Amino acid sequence: MAIRFDGRVAIVTGAGGGLGRSHALEFARRGAKVVVNDLGGSVDGSGGSSDAANAVVEEIKAAGGEAIANGSSVTDRDGVARLVAEAMDAFGRIDILVNNAGILRDKSFAKMSMDDFQLVVDVHLMGAANCAHAVWPVMKQQKYGRIVMTASSSGLYGNFGQTNYGAAKLGQAGLMNTLKLEGAKDNIHTNAIVPIAATRMTEDLFPPQLLELFRPELVSPAVMLLAGEDAPNGEIICAGAGHFAKAQIVESEGAYLGAEATAETLAARWDDIVDMRGQQPFEMGAKQTEKFAMKAMAALKKG
Template sequence: MTIRFDGRVAIVTGAGNGLGRAHALGLAARGAKVVVNDFGGARDGSGGSMTAAEAVVEEIRAAGGIAMADGADVSNFEQVKAMVAMTTAEWGSVDLLCANAGILRDKSFAKMELADFAKVIDVHLNGTFYCCKAVWDGMRERNFGRIVVTTSSSGLYGNFGQANYGAAKAGIIGLMNVLAAEGRKTDIRVNTISPTAATRMTEELLPPQALALLKPESITPAVLYLLSDDAPTRTIIGAGAGSFAVVKLMESEGLNLPESDWTPDAIAAHFAEISDMSQARALEGAFQQTEKYVTQAAARLAKG
C-alpha cells in the first residue's frame, strides 16, 4: 500500500529549513497541498523573514506540487488563526497539521534568564497549542484530522542546559495525551514525533560524521505515517538516521501498603518492590492509574 495525501491540505510549521522543510516536501510529493509556514527568525527566535518559506514553496512547485508560504509566528494566536483562515478560504480545509516550529535558548539552569525560559515555552508549547486550537473546530466539523506534534529526547529523558526546551517538549506530550482522547469520536488522531536530526538546532552539538547520518529526511517517513489515514493515535515515535522506535511512559505494578505503613520509612523499606519494573505497563489514561490503585487497595483489604 502506498500512502498518499491527494485532496488533503496540510500546514507544516517551521518548514523553511531542516525537519519542517523535509516534512513539507514529503507531503507535497505525495499529493498534499502544503502551507509552508516559517516565521523566518534566527535560531533563538529573533528576526523574521518570508525568504526561507518562499524558497521551499518554489521547490515544491518546481517538482509539480502545490504550496503557499505563510509567515505566522506560532507564538501569536491571532497570526495562527489568520493562517488557518487563509488556508481554509483558499483550499477549503486544514486536514493535516505538523507542529514543528521551534527555537533554542540553551543555558545552564543557574544562568538561565526568565525571558529565555518564557520565550522557549511560548514558541514550543504555547505555539503547538495555538496551532492545534486553530485547526481543531474545523477538523471536528469534518470528522477528520491528523495532527503530529514534536517532542524531543531532551523532554523525554533530559539534557544539560535545556530546562526551558525540555519542559516545553515534555508538556507537548501531555497535550497530545489529552487531544488524542478528545479527538477520538471525530476521527482526529494526534501523535508525536521525537526526532534526532542534523538541523540548524543541532549542528553545533554533534560531530560531522554523526551529522551526515542524521538527515532530516530520515525523520519524515515517520511523520508521514502519523499523518496518514490509517495512523494510530496517542503514539510517540522516536526517529533518527533511519531508526524508528515507539516510546512509552511506563509505570511499575507498585505495591499497596496498609495505612499503618503510610510512612516514608516504609517506602524506603519497600522501595525495591515499588520500583520493580518486571510487570511495568503503559497506562492509556489518567483514570487507569486511579483504577489500578483502588483495585490494589480493595484486594489487600479483602485479604484482611
C-alpha cells in the same frame, strides 16, 4: 500500499528549513497541498523574514505541487488565526497539522533567565497548543484530522542546559495524550515524533561524519505514517538516521502500604516500588486511578 495525501491539506509550522522543510516537501511529493509556515527568525527566535517559507513554496511548485507561504508566529494567536484562515481560503480544508516550529535558548538552569525559559515554552508548547486549538474546529467539522507533535529526547530523558526546551517538549507529549482521547470520536488522531536530526538547531552537536547520516529526510517517513489515513493514535515515535522506535511512559506494579503508610515503611519497600518488572502503560490517567483503587480494595478484602 503507498501512503498518499491526494486531496489533503497539510500545515507544517517552522517549515522554512530543516525538519519542517523536509516534511513539507515530502507531503507535497505525496500529493498534499501544503501550507508552509515559518516566521523566518534565527535559531534563538529573534528576527523574522518570509524568504525561507517562500523558497520552500517555490521548491514545491517547481516540482508540480501546490503550496502557499505563511509568516505567522505560532506564539501569536491572531497570527495563528490568519494561518488557518489563509489555509481555508486557499484550499478549503485542513487535514494535517505538524507542530514543528521551535527555537533554542540553551543555558544551565542556574544561568538561565526566566524570560528565556518562558519564550521557549511559549514557542514549543503554547505554539503547538495555539495551532492545534485553531485547527480543531475545522477537523471536528470534517470528522477527520491528523496532528503530529514534535517532542524530544530532552523532554523524555533530559539534556544538560535544556530545562526550558525539555519541559516544553515533554509538554507536547502531555498535550498529545489528552488530544488523542478527545479527538478519537471525530477521527482526529494525534501522535508525537521524537526526531534526531542534524539541522541548524543541532548541527553543532554532531561530528561532521554524522551530519549526512542524521539528515532530516530520514525522520520524515515517520511523520508521513503518523499523518496518514491509517495513522495510529497516541503514539510517540522516535526517528533518526533511518532507525525508528516507540517511546512510552510506563508504571511499575508498585507496592501497597495501606492507610498507615509512612516515609519509613515506604523506604523499607523501596526496592519493590521501583521494580519495573510487570510495568504497564495506561491509555489515560483514570486507568492509573483505577489500578490504585483496585490495589487498595484487594488489600482491604484480605484484611
